[in-house]
Amino acid sequence: MTRRTVPLIIGFLAGTIVLGKYFLPQNAFLDSLGTDVVNWRTIVAAFALGLGAVNLLGTHTMRIARKEKGWDASIVLLASLVTFTAIGLFKGTTSPVYQWGFNYLYQPIYSGISSLLAFMITSASYRSFRFKDWQSGVLMLGAVIVMLGQVGIGELLFRGLPAVSSWIMAVPNTAGMRGIAIGGALGAIALSLRVILGLERGYLGGGQ
Amino acid sequence: MDNKTIAFCFLVAFALSSLYAMRRNSTGSGIPIRRVPGLDAIDEAIGRATEMGRTSLFVIPAGAFDAQAFAAFDILGYVARQTAKYDTKLLVVNALPEAHTIATEVVRQAYLAEGKEKSFSQDSMRFLSGGFTAGVLGIYEREPIGANFLFGSFFFESLTLAEAGQKTGAIQVSGTANTHQLPFLVAACDYTLIGEEIYAAGTYLSRNGAQIGSLVAQEVGKYLSIAAMILGSLYFTFRSVFQASQTIGGR
Numbered sequence: 001m002t003r004r005t006v007p008l009i010i011g012f013l014a015g016t017i018v019l020g021k022y023f024l025p026q027n028a029f030l031d032s033l034g035t036d037v038v039n040w041r042t043i044v045a046a047f048a049l050g051l052g053a054v055n056l057l058g059t060h061t062m063r064i065a066r067k068e069k070g071w072d073a074s075i076v077l078l079a080s081l082v083t084f085t086a087i088g089l090f091k092g093t094t095s096p097v098y099q100w101g102f103n104y105l106y107q108p109i110y111s112g113i114s115s116l117l118a119f120m121i122t123s124a125s126y127r128s129f130r131f132k133d134w135q136s137g138v139l140m141l142g143a144v145i146v147m148l149g150q151v152g153i154g155e156l157l158f159r160g161l162p163a164v165s166s167w168i169m170a171v172p173n174t175a176g177m178r179g180i181a182i183g184g185a186l187g188a189i190a191l192s193l194r195v196i197l198g199l200e201r202g203y204l205g206g207g208q
Numbered sequence: 209m210d211n212k213t214i215a216f217c218f219l220v221a222f223a224l225s226s227l228y229a230m231r232r233n234s235t236g237s238g239i240p241i242r243r244v245p246g247l248d249a250i251d252e253a254i255g256r257a258t259e260m261g262r263t264s265l266f267v268i269p270a271g272a273f274d275a276q277a278f279a280a281f282d283i284l285g286y287v288a289r290q291t292a293k294y295d296t297k298l299l300v301v302n303a304l305p306e307a308h309t310i311a312t313e314v315v316r317q318a319y320l321a322e323g324k325e326k327s328f329s330q331d332s333m334r335f336l337s338g339g340f341t342a343g344v345l346g347i348y349e350r351e352p353i354g355a356n357f358l359f360g361s362f363f364f365e366s367l368t369l370a371e372a373g374q375k376t377g378a379i380q381v382s383g384t385a386n387t388h389q390l391p392f393l394v395a396a397c398d399y400t401l402i403g404e405e406i407y408a409a410g411t412y413l414s415r416n417g418a419q420i421g422s423l424v425a426q427e428v429g430k431y432l433s434i435a436a437m438i439l440g441s442l443y444f445t446f447r448s449v450f451q452a453s454q455t456i457g458g459r
Contacts, residue, residue, distance in 0.1 A: 023216045045273075048305035052335035055308065059334060069350050106338070113341050114364060120371040120396075127374075128395040177387045180403040182433055184385035187407030188275040189219070190426040193226055195278055199418050202282030202410050203310050204317070 008198040014041075015196035056081065142168055222429050229428075230421035239420050246381055246399035247412050250283070250357070253379035254290045257354025262378070263297040264355040265347065267369060268311060269384075270303035270340045271361030275407065276385055277307050280359040281314050282410030283383075287357055288318030292327060296354075300333050301347065303340035308333065341365045348376050358382035358397070359406060362389040370396035383409070404430075 014037050021034025060074035087098045129140040148154030149165020194200035209217075233239055257264045266287055268280050284300065291298040300311050312333045319328035336343035345368070347353075356378040358369060366382075366389040373380050374396050382393040383401030393400045401409060404426070411419040 019219075023212065023219075045306045048309050049337075050305075052305040052308050052337060055330075055333065055335040056337070059331060062331060070346065073346070109339070109342070113345075113368070116368055117364065120367045121392075124367060124371050124374075124392065124395040180385075180387050180390065183404035183430055184387070184407070186222075186426050186429045186433070187404035188385065189222060190226060190422050190429075191275045191279060191407045191410075193223055194419060194422050195275075197227075199230065199416075199422065200278070200282070200410060202285050203278055203314065 004201070004204055007204055008201075012196055012198060015192070019196075053081070222425065225428060226422045226425035228421075229424040230418040233417050233421035233424065239424065241408075241412055241415075241420065241423065244401065244405055244408070244412055246383065246401045246405065247283075247409055249379065249381050249399040250287060250413075251290065253355035253357070253381055254287065254294065254296060256379055258294045258296045260352075260354050262352045262354025263299055264291050264357070265351070265353050265373075265378070266298065266300045266357045267344060267359075268300070268302035268304065268307050269358070269360045269362045269369075270365060271363050271386065273304050273306055274361055276359075276361040277304070279383075279406045279409055281310060282413065283357070283359050283406075284311060285314045285318050286413045288315040289322055292319045292322035292324040295324075295327065298332055299347065299351065301336055301340075301344055302334075303336055303338075305335065305337075308335040341368055344369050345372055348372055353378040356380045358384075358393065359401070359409075360384065362386055362393070367392035367396060373397075 017030070017037050018034050021030050024030060057078065060078050063074045064071050064078075084098070084101060087095065087101070091097060125143070129136070129143050131137050131140055145161065146165045146168055148157065149162045149168075154161040154165070191200060195203070254264055256262075264287065266284055268277065268284070288298060288300075290296075298315070300315060302308050302311055312330070315333065316325070316328050319325050334343070334347070344365075353373065353376045356373040356376070358366070358373070358380065359382065362384045363386070366384070366386075370380060370382060370393055380397040381399045381401075382397040383406040384390060384393060385403045385406055387403070390400070390402060394402075408423055408426075411423050
């Protein structure tokens with residue numbers, strides 16, 4: 001019972017303190033308490049990062065030991081993890097050697113992965129905009145108008161196209177997005193309320 | 209009244225109506241919930257992965273640790289119970305350290321609830337930090353994925369993960385409330401939970417009476433917001449028309 005009750009009490013107190021700090025009039029005690037709660041969250045997250053690193057070490061050590069598919073990549077990962085942790089600890093994260101690794105190893109790989117988006121967008125658009133039924137037809141028509149409206153050739157084909165494209169983006173698109181955002185915000189409030197009141201226990205592994 | 213006071217009044221009204229609706233429906237007095245195809249498809253996806261002897265992958269994205277992450281835990285709990293029941297291999301990957309600890313506990317409890325605690329493996333819980341997207345793409349390459357679940361606060365990685373996942377041949381069920389990423393998930397996944405649906409997932413899957421009450425309050429709040437928007441638009445439209453007519457009349 002304590003295993004469930006203590007996290008629920010902590011959740012309730014943390015939630016009400018932070019809400020109180022935001023909504024209630026300026027109060028030095030509540031302000032300090034609210035800031036403390038937010039700081040505690042950062043400290044807990046830092047410890048969780050340590051647990052994550054342990055998980056990473058365990059998972060990849062096992063992969064190397066079992067010689068699973070791609071085990072050589074695990075050696076690279078572990079070597080990078082240990083090397084960069086050591087450099088960060090002993091030389092500091094602003095040291096030239098640490099910065100070099102970040103700027104010339106991590107960033108290019110990250111940019112490479114991000115650049116895949118261009119190809120992913122093309123293949124996803126091709127699949128989505130194929131004319132299968134009236135709904136995909138509407139999607140395709142809207143997409144063609146918006147895309148042509150963004151480029152010079154669109155205006156050359158039909159002078160009013162940029163205006164139609166802007167109208168689609170500003171009116172139906174914005175209206176739909178805002179509708180989803182308002183629904184989402186209400187959903188988030190309802191879920192947060194259930195979590196604070198201890199009615200939502202999915203994060204504890206479920207149960208009543 | 210300033211914005212904060214209005215927000216506070218709205219929150220109190222919403223909280224009270226939620227509590228009232230929860231109390232009234234604590235027994236789950238047969239309030240129907242509309243079908244959400246994305247949530248119904250979870251069983252289908254796990255069933256297919258089981259039949260094909262493939263892995264079910266659950267991805268908690270690298271975005272914020274917010275209400276969407278909590279909604280994702282609810283869905284993860286259900287997915288883990290189903291995979292435990294059918295002895296399907298489950299892999300859970302995430303980039304948020306705090307989510308990793310919670311997700312591990314959620315899956316462990318689900319296996320325990322199904323009496324399969326010995327089937328739970330810590331190895332199935334993968335924490336992928338800075339190289340999250342590359343890590344998931346690697347899993348797509350190495351593991352035979354039969355069901356791919358993507359739930360939470362997505363940013364740029366949504367399309368890369370969903371489109372690459374689509375190429376694995378897995379049934380993909382996704383959900384996010386980040387409006388800027390929704391079109392990508394809709395385009396690349398078989399089923400997508402849109403906005404508020406992700407927050408209702410836990411209630412939909414558990415059918416808990418009190419939680420259904422909270423959903424009712426959420427719906428009422430939505431209709432009140434719509435009414436407020438219509439009334440506000442009419443008020444400002446008529447006010448500007450009235451002011452314009454007075455200006456013209458004054459001339």
